[in-house]
Amino acid sequence: MSEPIIVCPNCKTEIKLTESLAAPLIESTRRDYEKRLALKDTDIAKKEESLREREAAVSQATQAIDDQVAEKLLLERAKIVTEESKKAKLALQTDIDQKTRELAELQDVLTQRDV
Numbered sequence: 001m002s003e004p005i006i007v008c009p010n011c012k013t014e015i016k017l018t019e020s021l022a023a024p025l026i027e028s029t030r031r032d033y034e035k036r037l038a039l040k041d042t043d044i045a046k047k048e049e050s051l052r053e054r055e056a057a058v059s060q061a062t063q064a065i066d067d068q069v070a071e072k073l074l075l076e077r078a079k080i081v082t083e084e085s086k087k088a089k090l091a092l093q094t095d096i097d098q099k100t101r102e103l104a105e106l107q108d109v110l111t112q113r114d115v
Contacts, residue, residue: 004017015021 004022005014006017007014017025
């Protein structure tokens with residue numbers, strides 16, 4: 001396998017790229033890629049944190065909505081219970097009034113018979 005060759009851009013001389021010559025270039029390239037990778041890792045970490053914060057905010061908003069719905073349900077149930085109780089009392093009172101009238105009529109009939 002032949003050694004890699006680079007050409008000088010100024011004098012066009014071919015230079016064999018031996019390990020001792022390539023080492024600084026390789027190291028420089030490696031540092032450059034490591035720096036890029038670190039920047040990308042930092043960027044990804046920031047995005048992940050942002051997503052976690054948004055997820056937490058959505059979770060809190062959902063919980064707040066659930067709490068509001070539960071509270072409204074409790075209020076509506078209490079309102080329905082109150083209304084149904086009033087309706088039942090009214091129906092019962094109407095029934096009692098009717099029975100009272102019937103009883104009074106029957107007592108009148110009995111009184112008239114006795115006379």
